[in-house]
Amino acid sequence: MFLWKLSFLIILFVIRSKANLEWGEECELENGSMGVCIEASKCQHAYRNIISGNQSNLSQSIRKETIVCCDDVNVKEIAGIRSVQACKKWGPNLYQPDRILGGDGDPTSSAEFPHMAALGFEDTENNDTYWGCGGSLISLKFVLTAAHCLYSIQFGPVKYVRLGDLNLRTTDDEADPQDFLVSKTYKHPLYKRPSKYHDIALIVLDRLAVITDFVLPACLNINMNTSNNRLITTGWGLVPFSGIEVDHLQKLNLHHVNNSDCKKAYDVNHRTLSEGIHEQYQICAGYQGKDICQGNSGGPLQSRTRLGNFYIHGVTSFGNACRLTKSSGVYTRVANYIDWIESIVWANTE
Structure with missing residues (x-):
């Protein structure tokens, strides 16, 4: 009887109401120590107590996917934890844009996409900078982009952000x-060129970005x-059909396209594409046949929450003839590479 009560108390010690916890967030246990919110099945401390003994009525009420406050030693090494916690550091983008409609592309407004990065290449012939790719600021030091954007056959390696x-x-x-x-x-x-798979890369800035109304990680x-x-x-x-490069940042509303259609x-x-479109590595998006255009490579495929946070779902990789066909664009699926991204961007996070 005493052991049953002890086990029950230990479980209450780590369980919180799921409505009050979000996966990956830091949390405080009743003893004052800090933990991380994860599924009970991934927390050795909690799960051992859930399945131990013969308290079947208790075990049935607490499922493996129940969110618990876990203080296991290696809990922060679980893929996604560091991304979620980093996201909490950046406040939401308070800019409230007009409704984005699916069209041929619309000019963006000031500070509408503060994580957007332009990647520049040195044009020595014209003594100028060629802005040939895009990217997304995901921390104060790192920009997420496409692997094929790191080097231009015409201009050499990317040099500016x-x-x-x-x-x-x-100006x-x-x-x-x-x-x-x-x-x-x-x-x-x-x-590995010319393959389209794993088309994702990270750029390290030469100094920390400064958060302003115009610059904010996604x-x-x-x-x-x-x-x-x-x-x-x-x-x-x-710009679609004209083949003219634009100087003003453009936006286009898209819908997720399922893998079989893509x-x-x-x-x-x-x-x-030795395996065709690969659902684990890639995600497709389009709007009534509209597709991405040359020069948008490396930029984000994103969503925005009601609170104003931007979430990067994909990295622009390639498309078919710049919306001249009914095909969707293909993006590198960011979720598949979270562990690789975190191992570099937040390598020193304790």
Whole structure:
């Protein structure tokens, strides 16, 4: 009887109401120590107590997916924990944009996408900077982009990152840009040209970004099951059909396209897509046949919560003929690479 009561008390010690806890958040146990909210099945301390003994009525009431406050030694090493906790550091983007409609692309407003990054290459012939790719600020030091954006056949390696800008060629656009040099790059170890798989990379800035109304890191979506059907892509890429590059950041509302439909537009190619569209590695999105354009590569496929937080679901990878066909665009699925991202961006997080 005494052991049963002790086990029951230990369980109450770690269990909290699921409505009051969110996965990955820090939490406080009744003894004052700090833990992390995770499923009971992933917390050795809690799960041992749930399944121990013969208290079947108690065990049945507490399921493996019940969220508990866990203080296991290695709990913060679980993929997604560091992303969730980093997201809590950045306040929501308080800018309230007009409703985004699905069209041929619309100009964005000042400070509407404060995590948006422009990647620059040195154009020595014209003594200028060629802004050829996009990216997403995910911490004060790191930008998430596509692996193929790290090097341009024409201009060489990526050298510059600009945050907080709206129009890349003017200074009177109600923006407050911050310019950086590329300090280091991380290409996903499984990415190999010309394959389209694992097209994801990280760029290290030469100094910390400063949070302003115009610059703010985005959160990472850690859920492999994409249920959000209101997605947005942004970039300084080509305007549809005209082939003209734009200086003003553009946005386009998209919908998630299921894998079976997406596969119909992209044949298996032994050089680039040996397994066709791969659902684990890639996510597709489109709007009535509209597709991403050249120059948008590396930029985010994102959603926005009602509270104003942006979540990055995908990294712009490739498409078919810039919306001249009815195919959707293909994006690298960020959730599949969370453990790799966290091992670099938050490697020193205790």
